[in-house]
Amino acid sequence: MNPVSKRRREFLGTxxxxxxxxxxxxxxxxxxxxxxxxxxxASGKVxxxxxxxxxxxxxxxxxxxxxxxxENGLPGTTRPTDSQWIRKVDLKDLKTGKAISxxxxxxxxxxxxxxxxxxxxxxxxxxxGIVLVDRHTCIGCRYCMMACxxxxxxxxxxxxxxxxPDVPRGKGCVESCTLCVHKVDRGGTPSCVxxxxxxxxxxxxxxxxxxxxxxxxxxxxxxxxTQLRADxxxxxxxxxxxx
Amino acid sequence: xxAAGILRAAIVATLLLSGSAMGPVASAAGPALDPPRSGPCxxxxxxxRRSHMEFLRHDRDxxxxxxIRPVKHSLAACVDCHANAKDGQVLGSEQHFCQxxxxxxxxxxDCFGCHASTARPATTASAGAAGSLR
Ligand code: SF4
Ligand code: SF4
Numbered sequence: 245m246n247p248v249s250k251r252r253r254e255f256l257g258t259x260x261x262x263x264x265x266x267x268x269x270x271x272x273x274x275x276x277x278x279x280x281x282x283x284x285x286a287s288g289k290v291x292x293x294x295x296x297x298x299x300x301x302x303x304x305x306x307x308x309x310x311x312x313x314x315e316n317g318l319p320g321t322t323r324p325t326d327s328q329w330i331r332k333v334d335l336k337d338l339k340t341g342k343a344i345s346x347x348x349x350x351x352x353x354x355x356x357x358x359x360x361x362x363x364x365x366x367x368x369x370x371x372x373g374i375v376l377v378d379r380h381t382c383i384g385c386r387y388c389m390m391a392c393x394x395x396x397x398x399x400x401x402x403x404x405x406x407x408x409p410d411v412p413r414g415k416g417c418v419e420s421c422t423l424c425v426h427k428v429d430r431g432g433t434p435s436c437v438x439x440x441x442x443x444x445x446x447x448x449x450x451x452x453x454x455x456x457x458x459x460x461x462x463x464x465x466x467x468x469x470t471q472l473r474a475d476x477x478x479x480x481x482x483x484x485x486x487x
Numbered sequence: 488x489x490a491a492g493i494l495r496a497a498i499v500a501t502l503l504l505s506g507s508a509m510g511p512v513a514s515a516a517g518p519a520l521d522p523p524r525s526g527p528c529x530x531x532x533x534x535x536r537r538s539h540m541e542f543l544r545h546d547r548d549x550x551x552x553x554x555i556r557p558v559k560h561s562l563a564a565c566v567d568c569h570a571n572a573k574d575g576q577v578l579g580s581e582q583h584f585c586q587x588x589x590x591x592x593x594x595x596x597d598c599f600g601c602h603a604s605t606a607r608p609a610t611t612a613s614a615g616a617a618g619s620l621r
Binding site: 368404429 | 552553554555603605606
């Protein structure tokens with residue numbers, strides 16, 4: 245970079261900082277931790293993510309799964325064709341005997357293969373990193389289910405009843421964990437995270453990975469965390485500790 | 488095809504319902520619908536009869552794609568206001584708001600294959616009415 249453009253960049257950087265300080269000297273217009281006011285569009289300044297501490301996740305506990313089913317109006321049954329947005333996975337290292345149990349849901353990839361293959365644009369990533377299916381556009385082709393390395397998506401095979409007003413779902417569409425987007429948009433926390441905390445495990449932290457002050461960012465800075473199948477380079481929003 | 492069907496139905500509904508006041512109407516002028524729960528509609532009822540599907544289509548994209556929750560034309564807010572006082576439903580009989588008008592106009596609404604046809608609990612619903620939080 246030539247010296248002039250470097251100086252220019254430095255100047256622009258300083259100018260932006262000063263402007264920012266002048267607009268909001270220590271005062272935030274709304275709860276910054278939640279990224280946006282309900283009437284505002286999702287912004288790329290935020291990257292929602294989760295950190296799952298497998299050392300705190302109890303084998304046999306299904307509180308997160310039950311909370312997800314309850315929140316999103318899923319039947320909670322496990323016939324081969326039933327929807328599962330989150331499942332508990334138990335793993336054991338055969339050499340050492342180390343066993344872990346952890347929930348696995350949509351990893352909210354920054355480079356989501358499901359979005360790449362979707363022929364209609366129904367699978368999409370919101371500006372704030374939440375990967376969703378727009379059921380108005382989904383034709384039920386299930387390419388995304390094939391492309392997802394985490395088996396995160398389900399197809400609705402039967403007519404649905406008892407949907408939650410905030411979580412429409414119906415026959416013929418693909419669906420998966422939405423990060424409880426209807427709650428997050430109103431400043432809330434995903435139901436699995438709340439249920440895990442209510443049970444005293446506190447194994448899941450939810451927050452903005454882009455905000456250096458958020459709990460999740462501090463934890464990700466302080467401890468070694470892993471993305472599942474990091475070799476696939478999908479850059480997951482869900483990270484695991486202790487695997 | 489579907490757009491044409493909706494348009495035809497909208498015209499039929501407009502012709503049949505124009506002149507009928509909000510509230511139960513048991514005459515040849517239109518279906519006898521449950522009265523809405525409270526307050527005026529977010530738009531002029533005549534405009535709503537003709538264009539509600541357009542409004543819903545635009546605002547749903549803002550909500551689903553961009554995460555804007557308090558939209559003016561929210562289907563959940565429609566349901567909150569127009570649900571039957573007894574069973575909290577907009578579907579079920581010819582008096583129920585959505586089913587009554589749609590079957591009168593011989594159009595099948597697609598929305599409720601996926602969307603709940605039941606009003607939200609009062610606390611969320613009042614938040615919904617205030618800002619159409621959806
Ligand atoms: S985990 Fe699967 S469904 Fe979720 S964003 Fe990644 S590829 Fe898509
Ligand atoms: S964030 Fe919500 S939708 Fe996703 S797994 Fe947790 S409870 Fe289920």
